[in-house]
Amino acid sequence: MLQTTPLDSRPPVLRMAGINKTFGRDVVALDGMTLSVNHGDFISLLGPSGCGKSTALRLISGLISPTAGRIEWAGGQSQDDLGIVFQEPTLMPWATVVENVYLPFRLRRQPYGSVKDEILEVLRLVGLEQFQNAYPRELSGGMKMRVSIARAMATHPRLILMDEPFAALDEITRHKLNNDLLELKAKIGCTVIFVTHSVWESVFLSDRIIVMAARPGRVIEELHVDAPYPRGEEFRTSAEYAGYCRATSDALHRAMGDR
């Protein structure tokens, strides 16, 4: 298909090879994971609880180190490589929206004046510019998540990690944020690894779905969703979408069945 050709021409961002993570003596959280991430990818890690998808994110983010295997960043790693969105909005309650988005810049000692325009731009993109001086408690769950996404994207990192960011939201908000996330990705041009346990979400968002199994956590299958972006409501209701969902669902069943 047409969509697969640019995959090869896009510059690589990150390569994980033969990653193993064992906690304690014998709790194998992740076994032999290999993954190449190219610029512009939207990759979903999909699997049941305990399949090591969150462990994979923590390994990539450098919060924990692999027991075996290597994680290589193309061109070496620097502090500006990553943005992250957790399942909870994870905002500082004592800081306003704009101060929360400013945080990654502030930690790098960039004065507010020099990045103000970027911050306001990303807040405009997530539709929260008129809430820039609000405190998190004044926002709804969906709005807080938007702030969290804005914070991750504001610094234009090479890779954004999302750990089930919409799992705690209601279905309507979730749909809306899925649509908005793809729009944002198109505008900003970021690379995303997205952890989820929703088949529908992973098919709608990603161009690659990594299906994982538990005990020990491992990769079972990689599926390509070759539907072109932008994707909107037409895609969500199309036969093509339903087909991809069925294929992904089948893969997930295989992942859960053959342990």
Add this chain to the structure above:
Amino acid sequence: MSLADNSPVTAPVDVEERQRARRRRLEQIARYTLPVLVMVLAIWLWDRIVVWNEIPHYILPGPGRVWASLTGDWSILYEAALLTAKTTILALILAVIGGAGLAILFDQSKLVEMSLYPYAVILQVTPVVAIAPLIFIYVENKTVGMLLCAWIVAFFPVLSSTTLGLKSVDHNLRDLYKIYGATRWQQLWMLQLPSALPYFLGGLKIAGGLSLIGAVVAELVAGTGGVGAGLAARIQEAGYRLNIARMFAALSMIAAMGVFIFAALSVLSYALLHKWHESAIKREN
């Protein structure tokens, strides 16, 4: 005539809502009038008991005599109050510096915490009244001795609540800071201290009351031998002279001081937290 006819446009339309609004208004008024009423009643009763039973003033003076003592001895009492207030406030400031400082030190070094924390607890659980006489044997300067007494009682709530607060940082936020390459100092200053603030302020409110208690205990133990005597020392001295009215007058000033400290710290706490912390947010219903 319908209900809506005689009610202004802004009034709630619903009967239940109107009842709720009225109840709220009544509660507002009662919150301030009831305590005053109780106090007036108690003073009146006190006065009657003294008059009816012809109790001599060296056993129980009436409120009038206490008031006379309060105004008549004002210069003595005022000076004493200043001294007690000075000890209390200085002790509170030192408790904040020592308590919060130790908490930060404990947070930065697990080894220091493990070595010292048990002794902080021991210092706290040993009654200050029992330690105070020893302190005044070894500490020549009376002011320093009193400060030390008050500090011993007041620093622990600040220490323990701030320690808890510094540890209560959201785990994901901690990870976020780590991922963004925050230094230890940035993490302390921008993440842990704001997270600990509500806990610290809770400890501070307790420490405010305790530093007054510490100052009073210190004065009682230090005795009245010195030139400058605080309110508690005045109470003791007036007791020796059977000047019960002055004892009551000085006691009421100590109570007023305690109320003032609590109110001031509550205002401070509200000012710092009302914008963002759940504890300071008013809820409907």
